[in-house]
Amino acid sequence: MVSTTGGRLGVLQGTALYVAAVLGTGILVLPGLAAQAAGPASVLAVAAVSVLSIPLAGTFAALAARYPDAGGVASYVRRTLGDTWARVTGYWFFFGVGAGAPVVAVLGAGYVAAIVGVDRSVVPWLGLALLVPPFVANYFGVRVSGAAQLALTGALLAIVIGVVAVAAPAANPGNFTPFLSHGWGGVGAAISLFVWAFAGWEVGTHIAGEFRNPRRTIPLATGIALVVVGVSYLALQYVTVGVLGAAAGTGRVPLLDLVAASTFGVGPVLVAAIAAIVALGVLNVYIGAFAKLAASLGRDGDLPGWLAPGAESGGVPRRALVVVAALVTVYFGLMVATGMELTPFILTHTSSMVAIYVLGMVAAVRLLRPRSVGWWLAAVSVVLTSGLLVLAGVHLVVPVGLAVVALVVGVLSRRRSTPPVSTLTERENAA
Numbered sequence: 429m430v431s432t433t434g435g436r437l438g439v440l441q442g443t444a445l446y447v448a449a450v451l452g453t454g455i456l457v458l459p460g461l462a463a464q465a466a467g468p469a470s471v472l473a474v475a476a477v478s479v480l481s482i483p484l485a486g487t488f489a490a491l492a493a494r495y496p497d498a499g500g501v502a503s504y505v506r507r508t509l510g511d512t513w514a515r516v517t518g519y520w521f522f523f524g525v526g527a528g529a530p531v532v533a534v535l536g537a538g539y540v541a542a543i544v545g546v547d548r549s550v551v552p553w554l555g556l557a558l559l560v561p562p563f564v565a566n567y568f569g570v571r572v573s574g575a576a577q578l579a580l581t582g583a584l585l586a587i588v589i590g591v592v593a594v595a596a597p598a599a600n601p602g603n604f605t606p607f608l609s610h611g612w613g614g615v616g617a618a619i620s621l622f623v624w625a626f627a628g629w630e631v632g633t634h635i636a637g638e639f640r641n642p643r644r645t646i647p648l649a650t651g652i653a654l655v656v657v658g659v660s661y662l663a664l665q666y667v668t669v670g671v672l673g674a675a676a677g678t679g680r681v682p683l684l685d686l687v688a689a690s691t692f693g694v695g696p697v698l699v700a701a702i703a704a705i706v707a708l709g710v711l712n713v714y715i716g717a718f719a720k721l722a723a724s725l726g727r728d729g730d731l732p733g734w735l736a737p738g739a740e741s742g743g744v745p746r747r748a749l750v751v752v753a754a755l756v757t758v759y760f761g762l763m764v765a766t767g768m769e770l771t772p773f774i775l776t777h778t779s780s781m782v783a784i785y786v787l788g789m790v791a792a793v794r795l796l797r798p799r800s801v802g803w804w805l806a807a808v809s810v811v812l813t814s815g816l817l818v819l820a821g822v823h824l825v826v827p828v829g830l831a832v833v834a835l836v837v838g839v840l841s842r843r844r845s846t847p848p849v850s851t852l853t854e855r856e857n858a859a
Contacts, residue, residue, distance in 0.1 A: 536707025
């Protein structure tokens, strides 16, 4: 039976983790890009995606609340589709989604460098510096990393509120006409952009066992985070369109354009702080999730068994953290070697995420009580995520490759665990 009371994370810390995972680096660029794609109607696109994210977030909350396990989505798939698909799902998250960690660090570092005005050559070093604090916080366990996340998310929300408060008085109602300046096609393009901004609800499934009373805390934290994230993006989109109008999306850093004229010369410093806080918050959440997943894969025989310590609720997966650090370092090195080209790593991250979502929602339909609220949310999410899978198209080559690797690992594992035929015959004769 799964414990429902042994964790340390409460509603506030849980909400902070979800907000950081979902709000993420999107606030730095997406409001401007969406305004460029859909004009004033980008506000409508943000509202639509906020509503569409409810089934996905609600399904993951229902699963995490009922089946808290460090394996996250892989553990739900194991319960319904078996060990092979669970291994595939675990590899997608660990090796595929993991490719996004250095991207977050480099994005944050790139904004800091651009705004402060230092040479681009220091971006890799700034990126590495941003990776260190999350690993240190997670090394000391959820008590430290959770407290750090609460502080980071609090600072992030304070800055978002500050930006909106400073920029809103300068909003011009004339910038909202004509409302559908780019047609409904523009709204569709903006929705596609913001789908990725609202990803991240699955990350809480890997640390569900660290929550106090998961059945109560996780749904409540998810609900609060849904409101906070939706309102934050809507507010930022409103002031981006209202203040910048047709110029939205043309600058390198839309947030800087919003605050530059109204913060007495500290706009660049403010946006640099936002970039660093966002990157640290996202990395803190995902590194903890990667480590917990690696420990659970070691526990279940899908990765080397010595990774298993720390998979249990309340445990600190320090061995797994070392492996996560090594994997992120490899990805970071590849990124530097290819001239800091982020696109391949972003596509690896997003295509793997979509594949995980599809299997996770299929597992949810089979796990949750038929006709319950969670079951209906899962059924709707199956349709939505299947559509995202189609949109991923050729970029699914990496998830397919990781699936093949997982299948090969399964075959080799079975061969090692099966005694030779002669040994089996000797045992039968002895019997």
